[in-house]
Amino acid sequence: xxxxxxxxxxxxxxxxxxxxxxxxxxxxxxxxxxxxxxxxxxxxxxxxxxxxxxxxxxxxxxxxxxxxxxxxxxxxxxxxxxxxxxxxxxxxxxxxxxxxxxxxxxxxxxxxxxxxxxxxxxxxxxxxxxxxxxxxxxxxxxxxxxxxxxxxxxxxxxxxxxxxxxxxxxxxxxxxxxxxxxxxxxxxxxxxxxxxxxxxxxxxxxxxxxxxxxxxxxxxxxxxxxxxxxxxxxxxxxxxxxxxxxxxxxxxxxxxxxxxxxxxxxxxxxxxxxxxxxxxxxxxxxxxxxxxxxxxxxxxxxxxxxxxxxxxxxxxxxxxxxxxxxxxxxxxxxxxxxx
Numbered sequence: 001x002x003x004x005x006x007x008x009x010x011x012x013x014x015x016x017x018x019x020x021x022x023x024x025x026x027x028x029x030x031x032x033x034x035x036x037x038x039x040x041x042x043x044x045x046x047x048x049x050x051x052x053x054x055x056x057x058x059x060x061x062x063x064x065x066x067x068x069x070x071x072x073x074x075x076x077x078x079x080x081x082x083x084x085x086x087x088x089x090x091x092x093x094x095x096x097x098x099x100x101x102x103x104x105x106x107x108x109x110x111x112x113x114x115x116x117x118x119x120x121x122x123x124x125x126x127x128x129x130x131x132x133x134x135x136x137x138x139x140x141x142x143x144x145x146x147x148x149x150x151x152x153x154x155x156x157x158x159x160x161x162x163x164x165x166x167x168x169x170x171x172x173x174x175x176x177x178x179x180x181x182x183x184x185x186x187x188x189x190x191x192x193x194x195x196x197x198x199x200x201x202x203x204x205x206x207x208x209x210x211x212x213x214x215x216x217x218x219x220x221x222x223x224x225x226x227x228x229x230x231x232x233x234x235x236x237x238x239x240x241x242x243x244x245x246x247x248x249x250x251x252x253x254x255x256x257x258x259x260x261x262x263x264x265x266x267x268x269x270x271x272x273x274x275x276x277x278x279x280x281x282x283x284x285x286x287x288x289x290x291x292x293x294x295x296x297x298x299x300x301x302x303x304x305x306x307x308x309x310x311x312x313x314x315x316x317x318x319x320x321x322x323x324x325x326x327x328x329x330x331x332x333x334x335x336x337x338x339x
Contacts, residue, residue, distance in 0.1 A: 028325055035321040042313045043097065047090050050306045057082065057106055057302045080106070093306075102307035107299040112307040115292060120274075120311065122191060123281075123288035125201075126209055127273035131266060133213025134220050139262070141217075142224025143255055149229055157221065164218035169211045170279040176207065177283065189285045208284045212277060216269055223265050228258035267323045268316075275312030 057080060077083045081092060096103060102112035145157040180188050187204070194201040231237070231254045240250050278290035289308060296304035 024328065027328070031321055031324040035317050038317050039314060042317065043094055043310055044090065046306055046310045046313065047093060048086075050302050051086060053302065057300070080104075097307075097310070102310075103303040105296075105301055105304050107296075107301045107304075112304050115304065116289070116307055116311055119287055119289050119292040121194075122286055123274050123277065123290065125194065125205060126212070126277055126281075126286060126288060127270055129202075129205055129209030130212035130216055130273055130277075131270050133210050134216035134269075135266070137213065137217030138220025139224055139259065142221035143228060143258070145221065146225040146228030146232070146258065147251060147255075149225075154225075158225070161218040161221050164214050165222075167215065169215060170283060172211050172214070173208065173280060173283045176211075191284075191286050204284075205286075208277075208280050208286065212273065212280060216273075219269070220262060220265065224258060224262055227261050228254060231258045263326075264323055267319045271316035271319045274315045275308070 057076075074083070081089050084092075093103060100113055102116065105112050105115065108115070141157050141161075145154045148154045177188060180186055188207060191204050192200040232250075237250060237254065240253070275289050275293065277286075277288065278294055280286070281288045281291040282294070289312060293305065293308040293312075295301075296308060
């Protein structure tokens with residue numbers, strides 16, 4: 001995570017950071033610039049890593065019982081551009097990515113970009129729904145646990161959080177599927193396009209999202225509690241009590257401040273969910289990015305693997321950038337004034 005500190009600006013009496021307009025512009029420009037560099041480095045690493053994988057991508061054009069000639073292999077290499085130096089291949093691929101072209105799949109008749117465009121919305125929807133469940137579960141319990149530090153409620157919530165974090169989501173998913181196989185009450189496997197049937201889509205996505213959201217919510221709860229406890233021990237809280245501020249007002253201020261760092265955690269976890277839900281997608285037959293990546297690896301479809309990994313990594317970089325840019329707005333201790 002990038003450093004959110006800002007230098008060269010004044011601090012007000014409340015300890016907040018005052019960002020003048022030119023400084024804010026420099027701050028945003030620096031974050032955008034660093035993210036562009038990160039995306040460039042990411043693309044280079046992904047490209048080179050794929051090239052280090054043993055095997056010849058041209059083999060994907062032939063069945064297992066075929067024995068291609070050297071001339072046929074050379075033709076495939078020329079078609080894929082593999083006969084050129086690696087840096088030429090990289091620049092050609094990168095130029096295509098900038099225009100939304102991730103190349104051609106070597107095992108399917110569909111372009112990589114088209115397959116990603118078809119799969120990505122399912123992973124994004126699953127990740128967003130899981131995040132929503134996590135916030136609904138984690139923030140209230142985290143605030144209660146922090147406000148009741150050391151009491152029975154705190155001990156119970158922390159214990160439940162530990163259990164949920166330790167419990168693998170796929171075990172919960174398999175247990176629910178086994179239970180449903182005996183009762184056959186609900187359809188739990190498969191997916192329906194949101195555009196075709198919004199209600200049916202949400203019904204099928206709700207359970208896997210909830211399963212993912214339980215562990216995520218427990219993590220949010222623990223982080224929220226820790227953030228609130230730290231904030232309540234800061235000097236400004238003692239100052240507020242000394243001037244007669246009510247406990248309710250102090251609690252509201254501390255809770256608001258405690259939730260600010262949580263946004264960073266949520267953004268990072270949301271990005272990881274985009275490509276980190278492989279097992280859940282497999283269990284519930286959701287055609288998301290995780291499933292697409294695994295299928296491409298099994299088929300040795302190098303262009304598809306390359307495109308999927310880059311998109312997942314790019315989502316992580318972009319979400320971190322958005323949090324960086326929004327931080328001066330969501331943190332009340334950071335003020336923007338005219339220079």
